[in-house]
Amino acid sequence: MAGRVLLLVALVVLGGCVAFSGSPTSGPDVSSSTATGPDDPREPSTLVVGIDAPGSRAFEPPVRRALAYWERNAERYADAPMTFRLVPDAADPDVTVAFVPTIDDCGAHEHTAGCAPLLTDSATADDAEVRVLDDLSNASTSLVVEHELGHVLGLDHGDAPQAVMAPRTTLTTRPEPDASERALPWASSTLSVFVERRTGPNASGTESTVGGRTAPGDRTAGDRTAAGERGVRGEQIEHALGYYARGAGGTVPENVSFERAASPENADVVVRFADHSPCGSDRGSCGSVLGTDPDGDGALETHTKLTITLTDLDGEAVGWHVARWLGYGFGLDGREYPPVLRESASYGERRSAWWSTA
Numbered sequence: 535m536a537g538r539v540l541l542l543v544a545l546v547v548l549g550g551c552v553a554f555s556g557s558p559t560s561g562p563d564v565s566s567s568t569a570t571g572p573d574d575p576r577e578p579s580t581l582v583v584g585i586d587a588p589g590s591r592a593f594e595p596p597v598r599r600a601l602a603y604w605e606r607n608a609e610r611y612a613d614a615p616m617t618f619r620l621v622p623d624a625a626d627p628d629v630t631v632a633f634v635p636t637i638d639d640c641g642a643h644e645h646t647a648g649c650a651p652l653l654t655d656s657a658t659a660d661d662a663e664v665r666v667l668d669d670l671s672n673a674s675t676s677l678v679v680e681h682e683l684g685h686v687l688g689l690d691h692g693d694a695p696q697a698v699m700a701p702r703t704t705l706t707t708r709p710e711p712d713a714s715e716r717a718l719p720w721a722s723s724t725l726s727v728f729v730e731r732r733t734g735p736n737a738s739g740t741e742s743t744v745g746g747r748t749a750p751g752d753r754t755a756g757d758r759t760a761a762g763e764r765g766v767r768g769e770q771i772e773h774a775l776g777y778y779a780r781g782a783g784g785t786v787p788e789n790v791s792f793e794r795a796a797s798p799e800n801a802d803v804v805v806r807f808a809d810h811s812p813c814g815s816d817r818g819s820c821g822s823v824l825g826t827d828p829d830g831d832g833a834l835e836t837h838t839k840l841t842i843t844l845t846d847l848d849g850e851a852v853g854w855h856v857a858r859w860l861g862y863g864f865g866l867d868g869r870e871y872p873p874v875l876r877e878s879a880s881y882g883e884r885r886s887a888w889w890s891t892a
């Protein structure tokens with residue numbers, strides 16, 4: 535059933551320092567290391583896990599989730615505590631997770647979605663290769679990797695936990711790729727953009743205060759005219775769009791382009807300047823993505839509208855915030871962002887000519 539999902543996240547300014555709240559589609563990072571307490575006399579074996587994946591899709595997050603599952607459960611089900619070290623491009627990994635377009639030669643351990651050797655002594659796992667289809671959703675990818683790693687740990691289809699080790703017919707249904715896994719999550723490579731100027735009684739004023747509060751570091755220069763400030767913002771937005779039109783450091787397809795929309799209703803991307811943030815924070819930026827979820831997996835398959843709301847943000851930081859949200863609209867997450875647009879960017883870097891440095 536088709537559905538529409540609205541995701542809303544905040545980018546807030548805290549005491550002159552900008553913090554990006556992160557995207558709601560990414561869960562907390564799962565640690566792949568496990569502490570071995572004094573009650574456990576057995577040192578866990580550590581397997582180095584590599585990833586073999588042509589193309590640009592980031593498979594680390596779903597693989598990491600599968601490794602975390604077995605770190606929690608290997609001792610119980612495979613009778614051996616286990617830790618993993620994920621080294622995507624490891625030269626000599628113990629286990630390689632290879633993402634492949636088809637699997638048609640898996641012998642007895644058939645799966646349309648994955649294939650692994652059944653190792654009866656996990657301590658000798660060495661040079662094992664697990665194959666997993668490369669077009670599954672991230673959630674399904676985690677499930678298949680869990681199952682195949684179970685084989686590597688010596689478990690067969692009749693073994694516990696059946697939730698993982700039973701052959702699963704549902705995995706043969708390949709969901710449509712989520713927006714974050716597509717090269718371009720929009721229906722067209724040309725996006726229309728509408729910049730909505732703030733209206734209302736404060737429209738001509740400076741934007742340095744909301745509710746009487748100021749953050750000195752982000753205060754708009756007092757001698758700058760409102761018109762000048764609007765000019766700065768316009769230039770900043772142009773820099774952000776131009777950066778993506780040039781491929782954003784290789785993170786989006788090179789054929790991306792932008793055009794002006796006549797109205798916000800007709801625009802793919804709307805940039806708004808508002809007194810109050812829809813995210814509830816007083817300052818900073820807030821973004822929302824509207825899209826479709828035809829396969830009902832809770833992730834957007836195609837984006838249809840990106841709305842960026844800037845609240846009480848100094849002009850020199852407008853481009854960075856717009857670019858950060860454009861990345862969100864293009865499905866970037868975490869380290870998929872070009873370095874200059876990662877949340878680790880400093881206060882100064884966000885107000886620099888970052889678009890010319892990467």
Ligand SMILES: [Zn+2]
Nearest residue numbers: 643644645691
């Ligand atoms: Zn199997």
